[in-house]
Amino acid sequence: MTVMADAESSLHRARRIIESREQRTTDKRCKLLAVMLAEQKPLSAYELTDKYNREYGEHIIATSVYRILDWLVNASVAHRLNALNKYVACQQEVCIQHGSISLLVICKHCEKVSEKHISDSLRQAIDEHVSQSKFSHVSQHIEMTGECEKCQNQIHQRP
Ligand SMILES: [Zn+2]
């Protein structure tokens, strides 16, 4: 598959994901999510702005990218990683289901992200804690940092 075909299918996928959230969407939302889907690693808003402009030959400004990112994060099709201050496309596609919480494990060396939904029982325990603590508007993901398999191997191979 060529790079061009990859970009095309990312855009296709992005449009399908976003339209599952909102029938009438904007091109820019789809294009930005496509950049995130193609990249598969967390990127800062500035890195995303750069890649967007290079990919589509446009001159979008970072302020617009921030606004689009806000929408994507609120729609749960992307996540903002607080540990890195970067953004990543949702890997589960089911985060959009109401009330789901995902666990994102981030490699502290290469920033690879692994996302998984937490079990119902864990979800219940978290909900109980949140309601007892009387917090509202609690974020829909949990972040943990660690070392991915590839980085573990590389570290062990060092003399
Ligand atoms: Zn997700």
Ligand SMILES: [Zn+2]
């Ligand atoms: Zn790693």
